[in-house]
Amino acid sequence: MRPATIGALAKATGVKVPTIRYYEEIGLMPEAERSAANRRLYGAAAFARLGFIRHARELGFDIEEIRGLIALSGDPEQPCAELDRIARDHLARIDSRLARLTRLRGEVARMVDACSHGRVGECRVLEVLSDHGECASEIH
Amino acid sequence: MRPATIGALAKATGVKVPTIRYYEEIGLMPEAERSAANRRLYGAAAFARLGFIRHARELGFDIEEIRGLIALSGDPEQPCAELDRIARDHLARIDSRLARLTRLRGEVARMVDACSHGRVGECRVLEVLSDHGECASEIH
DNA sequence: CTTGATCCTCTAGTCGCTAGAGGATTTAGC
DNA sequence: GCTAAATCCTCTAGCGACTAGAGGATCAAG
Structure with a gap:
């Protein structure tokens, strides 16, 4: 699976393109790698993370809570x-x-x-x- | 009953002072008369109207709906x-x-x-x- | 007469996006 | 290969309904 564009990621997750950029800006999504022409490129991890974020938002968690959930998920020993x-x-x-x-x-x-x-x-x-x-x- | 200050109106209705000024700014409350020293003065009508607004807001009506309700209430023949x-x-x-x-x-x-x-x-x-x-x- | 509460206007920030301008690049059809 | 449409980029500004704070004037109580 080679890296997807922001549009493909948006389509797959149901999160709008400007919203993905916004999530990157506020640090909820990591800074995406860029192509030679400066386009954002996303791998499988980005799909998983954005799906997680979307689902949590749908359940009404706010951004700060989601930040917390993501931080915790990074350390499975806790x-x-x-x-x-x-x-x-x-x-x-x-x-x-x-x-x-x-x-x-x-x-x-x-x-x-x-x-x-x-x-x-x-x-x-x-x-x-x-x-x-x-x-x-x-x-x- | 002589005119009340914005603070008294706020206390009586439970609507905060800056919110009352905001309501005036967006035309939800009429422009208040002013004292010689430029302070807003409110009579009984203002208390009634702000009470109405507050109650409607608590019931979840948005500002535009409240504008509509107020406009309708002005014409009892409709x-x-x-x-x-x-x-x-x-x-x-x-x-x-x-x-x-x-x-x-x-x-x-x-x-x-x-x-x-x-x-x-x-x-x-x-x-x-x-x-x-x-x-x-x-x-x- | 001073002190502290209240008032004024103004600007900027909140949250979670959304919209639009203005420009570069990519993709699809011919 | 060429053109037109789609997609991408950055940037700024706007939404609703307030809230917060600066900086200054005025008022009421002791």
Whole structure:
């Protein structure tokens, strides 16, 4: 397998070309080797790493967390407690976002139900929004 | 009730001072009157409007939607179909975010479970992240 | 009358990209 | 071999919704 262009890497991983360059710029991807004409060239390792990054991003890890995960993966002798901690922290964040979003859904649904389908003057959507006392749940 | 300073408005509504200035800059709040010494002064209407904005933001409406809601609220004779549409669209967005976040939670939880609490070399967290085939659900 | 809190404007930074300008090089079709 | 389209390069600027900080004016309390 000879080195691929950035376009081929993009196609294979589903990460856009400018995003790959951006990842290189912020040091998330290593600096790519270059062809004689200054084009970036990627080998199998780059495909694996970018795939990893993409998947982690899809799971909602932020760039700094991914940096941490990559650093840890480079040293297989380390105990995986830190890895576990990053993942658990992330899970906790997801859970709290889920809880918040669920409460929010309830409030918005209630608001939609309150619409009388008449004129704006009678519509309760605006009232619900204006008056925090209308909230069923305490969001703040 | 004589006019309040920006600080008092901030305290009362829970919106930070720079954010209020930002809202004025982008035209979400009207330009405040000024004291002789050029300080912003706010009356009851400003409290109501900023409270409305804050609440809508908390419910996840974006600035453009809020602009729309405010514009509609200015004309009580209009039918409230448009209002209803904005709110329903928003509800649909929340639902799809909820669905996505729920799938994601499942994957991350599975990943955390896969940690053998040994060394990084044996930990499946990294594998799960590397290999999209490991996914239980199709996210993309 | 001084001290500290609050206010003003302005610029720049956050995150994770995305878009576009302007130019070089490569690839595909004829 | 030649041309046209696609791809690549670098660079700067923009998105949303703020947040942070500099540098200076003004206000309220002791």
